[in-house]
Amino acid sequence: MSSLKHKPTLTIFTPAYNRAYTLHLCYESMLRQKNKDFEWLIVDDGSTDNTKELVEKWMKADNGFNIRYIYKENGGMHTAHNTAYENIDTELNMCIDSDDYLTDDAVEKILSFWRKNKGEKYGGIIALDIFQNGEIIGKKLPEQKSIAYNDYYEYGGKGDKKVIYRTDVITKYPPYPEYKGEKFVGLCYKYLLADQEYPLLIMNEPICVVEYLEDGSTRNIMKQFVKNPRGYIFLRKERMKYCKTFKWRFKSCIHYVSSSIMIKDKHFIKESPKKIMTILSIPFGVVLYFYINYKTKEVS
Structure with a gap:
């Protein structure tokens, strides 16, 4: 050197x-x-x-x-x-x-x-x-x-x-x-x-x-969601805290719900920094969960 x-x-x-x-x-x-x-x-x-x-x-x-x-x-x-x-x-x-x-x-x-x-x-x-x-x-x-x-x-x-x-x-x-x-x-x-x-x-x-x-990693984002749910849960919670727009906070809630379903976390609402918004995002999070599963099986 x-x-x-x-x-x-x-x-x-x-x-x-x-x-x-x-x-x-x-x-x-x-x-x-x-x-x-x-x-x-x-x-x-x-x-x-x-x-x-x-x-x-x-x-x-x-x-x-x-x-x-x-x-x-x-x-x-x-x-x-x-x-x-x-x-x-x-x-x-x-x-x-x-x-x-x-x-x-x-x-x-x-x-x-x-x-x-x-x-x-x-x-x-x-x-x-x-x-x-x-x-x-x-x-x-x-x-x-x-x-x-x-x-x-x-x-x-x-x-x-x-x-x-x-x-x-x-x-x-x-x-x-x-x-x-x-x-x-x-x-x-x-x-x-x-x-x-x-x-x-x-x-x-x-x-x-x-x-x-x-x-x-950019080309493999769906697989990343499946392989690293806890990492994404952590990031989504931080975004809920700090994002300034409703759109980004709500989007973070949707992903948070999806990743929480992946790890079967029954306490995700209690652990959310935005509880009401998380409850409202549950239907969208469920849809995202199934979509990610479908897309990752499709490319595997």
């Missing part, structure tokens, strides 16, 4: 699980960065391929930036984020998934924008993701200075966006919970908590190129 004379400003962390075949795209995009004021942290979530050997080879090269590698037992994306946050001490951090890569000027854009606009009241930056053809994923961000992450989606925003957080902000909130036998809790949980105190500065610039692979 090459050494730097000063601690970098930004940590880019990448959770990886058996992605040696595509991780090189992420690495090569970092080599193309003119601004090397960052380090790359790979959290290997129990890979059984040659991820470790590949990363160790890169660590020996003269990259112009530090590479750190941490191996952990497989636990899912959110547990890799927990491990990353436990090991990051730079001012800023962001996640680049193992099947994504940076635009060539991403680091310079991020750090230049942050230097010009940062303040104690801001939790970080929200920026754009693009497809490989350059098309923006979903909608552009609104033309204003800042926004809460969840507000963007509640009020009509669409598509994945890239978030760059102040490390002291994102690490002040509890880690993602871990449930035995499950491997998913929505990453937006910590973003929801941060939203209550720190809006994100809006940078309407693309910094990440995204490819949705067949083995990625």
